[in-house]
Amino acid sequence: MSTFIIEGGHKLNGNIEPQGAKNEALQVISAVLLTSEPVTISNVPEILDVRNLIELLQGMGVTVQRHKKGKYTFCAADINTEYIESREFITKSASLRGSVLVVGPLLARFGKAYFAKPGGDKIGRRKIDTHIFGFERLGATLSYDEIKKAYLLETPKYGNLKGAYMLLDEASVTGTANIIMAAALAEGKTTIYNAACEPYVQQLCRMLVAMGLRIDGLGSNLVTIHGQSQLHGAAHTILPDMIEVGSFIGMAALNRSSITIKNVSYDNLGIIPDSFKRLGIHLERREDDIFVPEQDCYEIETALDGSILNIADAPWPGLTPDLLSVMLVVATQCRGSVLIHQKMFESRLFFVDRLIDMGAQIMLCDPHRAVVIGLDHRFPLRANNMLSPDIRAGIAMLLAAMSAKGVSEIGNINQIDRGYENIDERLNALGACITRK
Secondary structure, three states, X not given: OOEEEEEOOOOOEEEEOOOEOHHHHXXXXXXXXXXXXXXXXXXXXXXXXXHHXXXXXXXXXXXEEEEEOOEEEEEOOOOOOOHHXXXXXXXXXXXXXXXXXXXXXXXXXXXXXXXXXXXXXXXXXXXOHHHHHHHHHOOOEEEEEOOOOXXXXXXXXXXXXXXXXXXXXXXXXXXXXXXXXHHHOXXXXXXXXXXXXXXXXXXXXXXXXXXXXXXXXXXXXEEEEEOOOOOOOEEEEOOEOHHHHHHHHHHHHXXXXXXXXXXXXXXXXXXHHHHHHOOOOOOEEEXXXXXXXXXXXXEOOOOOOOOOEEXXXXXXXXXXXXXXXXXXXXXXXXXXXXXXXXOOOOOOOOOHHHHHHOOOEEEEEXXXXXXXXXXXXOOOOEOOEEEOOOHHHHHHXXXXXXXXXXXXEEEOOHHHHOOOOOHHXXXXXXXXXXXXX
């Protein structure tokens, strides 16, 4: 198991550019299964989760050509249908969270898909009910294969999926993406109400439109897909990763440093910049870059009535839950107090025990809420030895260690590598001192 050794307390300076968006990459790469023609995707983040998904597709028979770093062409012309029904495929799928996104395309194009319970972060239960509900509304039948220990979805015996109206029980990002991909090859019109409308989903829709699909309501929570008998090839460029952008903003504040984040696609960041501003972090938009200046003090806002600030996640255009771990760590060194409310995942705040060991003043109210009392950099965090439980807690721990006094150690860093490409090398280029061993 690889480990990061971090010597804290180093000032940072310079420019850093976010990688391609992980969550978008998992969706659009899965969507190449909807056509037999080549699809070229640029700005692909070469992180562990994406590499594993590409390997999964190659095992199915998808040909993959890497033109250069981040640019790939995929062609799913010759899929091995026996393999995608095999125990080996199901086992590999179960070890990768992103594998859930191949179910919709496989069901739509080949009429059958096994749905293994996906792995990934240990952040609490992640339901697949929304996915199943959507597929069933399109006419798929669900059964459980006791031998293969996986759900089996099948289209009607003498027909294809049929377009339908559905109201989702939750605005699930992966659920919405999966249903949209299944509906792309369904007969007729599919209307999805309470659809997730994150930029990742919008980008998936844009790629599908480039492949010949007609979609109404792009960017809203009411999306209509006009199914096609087949889709063609296309080219697509993935957006910068908004979670990396937020992580770098928080990193600058924790280390009282000045950095420039390049090419952030600012108009697609939504509420993220303003959320960090509520923690007292000054930001300057410079065309499509963000400049974070060094400050002596970062003062957390209070509510208009003077009560403690409450920062909570919400479906887009609300604040993404993937940044709450970073914001919590940043708040430990701001001036003031804040309630962090993680609504979506019940175990994502449990890593705060490690921060408390580092000297942070945090009261964990329950699995979803934590009150942070900022130390205003008067009492720096202490070095600590930690294990990364998931991607987002892992990056939050890394940022905390970079600002701590002494040498920290973070194990299980493959969790960080799942979401952040060469993060140690990129941060060291800014002045950090991180060693991988």
